[in-house]
Amino acid sequence: MKLQLLLRSLCCASISAAAFAQTPQAGMLSADASAAEMNGFLRDLVRIDTRNPPGDESKVANYIAKVFQQQGIPYELLEPVPGRASLVARLKGDGSKKPVLLLAHEDVVPVDRAHWTVEPFGAETRDGVLYGRGASDDKSPLAAHLETMLQLHRSGKTLTRDVIFLAEASEEQDSAAGMHTIVERYWDKVACEFAINEGGAAEVKDGKVAYLGVATGEKMPRGVRLVAKGKSGHASVPVLDNAVTHLAQAVARLGTWETPVRLNETTTEFFSRLAGISTPADAKLFRSLNDPKTQMTLHKDMPQFYSMLHTSVVPTVLKAGFKSNVIPSEAEAQIDIRALPDENMPAFYAQMAKIIDDPSITIVPPDLTDAMPAAPASSLRTPMFEAFDAAQKDVLPEAITIPVMSTGATDSAFLRAKGVNAYGIRVPRTFAENEGVHGNNERIQLKYVAVYQRFVQAAVEKVAR
Numbered sequence: 001m002k003l004q005l006l007l008r009s010l011c012c013a014s015i016s017a018a019a020f021a022q023t024p025q026a027g028m029l030s031a032d033a034s035a036a037e038m039n040g041f042l043r044d045l046v047r048i049d050t051r052n053p054p055g056d057e058s059k060v061a062n063y064i065a066k067v068f069q070q071q072g073i074p075y076e077l078l079e080p081v082p083g084r085a086s087l088v089a090r091l092k093g094d095g096s097k098k099p100v101l102l103l104a105h106e107d108v109v110p111v112d113r114a115h116w117t118v119e120p121f122g123a124e125t126r127d128g129v130l131y132g133r134g135a136s137d138d139k140s141p142l143a144a145h146l147e148t149m150l151q152l153h154r155s156g157k158t159l160t161r162d163v164i165f166l167a168e169a170s171e172e173q174d175s176a177a178g179m180h181t182i183v184e185r186y187w188d189k190v191a192c193e194f195a196i197n198e199g200g201a202a203e204v205k206d207g208k209v210a211y212l213g214v215a216t217g218e219k220m221p222r223g224v225r226l227v228a229k230g231k232s233g234h235a236s237v238p239v240l241d242n243a244v245t246h247l248a249q250a251v252a253r254l255g256t257w258e259t260p261v262r263l264n265e266t267t268t269e270f271f272s273r274l275a276g277i278s279t280p281a282d283a284k285l286f287r288s289l290n291d292p293k294t295q296m297t298l299h300k301d302m303p304q305f306y307s308m309l310h311t312s313v314v315p316t317v318l319k320a321g322f323k324s325n326v327i328p329s330e331a332e333a334q335i336d337i338r339a340l341p342d343e344n345m346p347a348f349y350a351q352m353a354k355i356i357d358d359p360s361i362t363i364v365p366p367d368l369t370d371a372m373p374a375a376p377a378s379s380l381r382t383p384m385f386e387a388f389d390a391a392q393k394d395v396l397p398e399a400i401t402i403p404v405m406s407t408g409a410t411d412s413a414f415l416r417a418k419g420v421n422a423y424g425i426r427v428p429r430t431f432a433e434n435e436g437v438h439g440n441n442e443r444i445q446l447k448y449v450a451v452y453q454r455f456v457q458a459a460v461e462k463v464a465r
């Protein structure tokens with residue numbers, strides 16, 4: 001995923017993954033044999049270098065094609081850009097309900113080898129932990145979805161929904177090979193009612209998982225540029241329309257602006273369920289979200305939670321001047337804005353202009369030609385969300401399921417814009433393991449990849465019953 005949602009540690013009821021045991025259905029591999037097969041897929045996938053740029057995702061697509069071919073599952077390569085194929089496969093249901101899509105991406109981000117202590121494409125396993133670029137993001141879900149397809153196929157049962165598998169190219173850096181094109185050009189091959197994608201939250205703490213966070217929506221990147229214009233001249237002659245002064249004032253006003261608190265279905269449910277498993281002090285905070293004092297505490301101590309409740313406005317880049325004795329005629333700032341899913345952006349920019357209150361400042365909105373589309377959050381009142389709840393009770397009975405809103409962006413936005421209820425989930429990992437995502441020594445605990453796979457399979461079986 002492009003940005004990580006880091007949830008604050010929770011100290012609550014939880015259970016280790018080992019407590020779960022599954023009785024395989026006829027035709028399926030046993031839980032152990034299935035996990036071993038999946039670990040083999042994951043190892044192979046990590047060893048295929050799909051750093052983006054350039055991606056070369058066809059190498060992964062061809063690997064998966066071979067597996068599906070051996071198992072007799074029909075598939076198709078989608079290759080809008082040579083060498084950058086996505087792969088789509090489908091298990092036919094009885095057609096009485098609409099399809100469910102399992103989505104994961106094939107590419108990975110680059111590596112800074114000097115800071116790795118293991119070979120980034122070696123897939124070395126130590127004490128049940130597999131190391132390598134993509135181990136978390138996103139090749140473990142990819143391997144788990146592949147295994148889920150094989151297990152469902154082996155079961156011989158006809159589900160009420162088609163199950164579509166999509167291994168997607170070019171997620172880490174958008175291009176003509178990515179989701180934008182897939183949705184536009186190949187929609188009939190992936191059209192679905194529900195989708196499972198990366199995102200969400202699930203922290204392992206002291207060997208336990210307290211909650212499975214299902215992302216139902218995400219904030220939209222909608223940053224702007226501020227441009228200040230004034231007269232240039234010699235700095236020995238002070239002027240009132242100095243562009244640097246005006247820009248600095250505008251940036252300070254925006255940077256300290258407390259944008260309004262707004263709860264939606266997801267965040268209301270998130271904080272309410274979280275309160276139920278939190279310390280009394282935290283629970284009190286989560287039950288008084290509209291209190292300005294609570295907001296100050298969240299802003300200071302739990303900025304991730306603060307961000308879930310606000311459209312955030314964060315100055316990040318300043319550009320002005322070239323010589324200390326010359327007043328520049330123009331100065332520019334970049335403001336990162338992450339909008340709540342239902343934010344009315346023209347109205348929000350108009351409000352920003354009022355906060356800045358300076359006619360010499362122009363707000364330049366972003367070019368949204370290839371940007372993630374604005375999309376409402378996916379609903380919690382769906383058979384898919386119910387299936388997540390029920391699957392979690394099977395796989396991790398002492399944890400809870402909570403809906404979360406990601407503050408970063410994923411390709412689920414493209415699906416939501418097409419009317420799909422798309423949900424983000426992830427393999428449980430520790431805080432330290434989380435830092436390896438897009439960082440150094442990326443790694444994943446194999447036992448939690450198995451938990452993730454069983455969770456996905458159980459959820460699909462339930463929603464397509």
Ligand SMILES: [Zn+2]
Nearest residue numbers: 001137138198
């Ligand atoms: Zn990812």
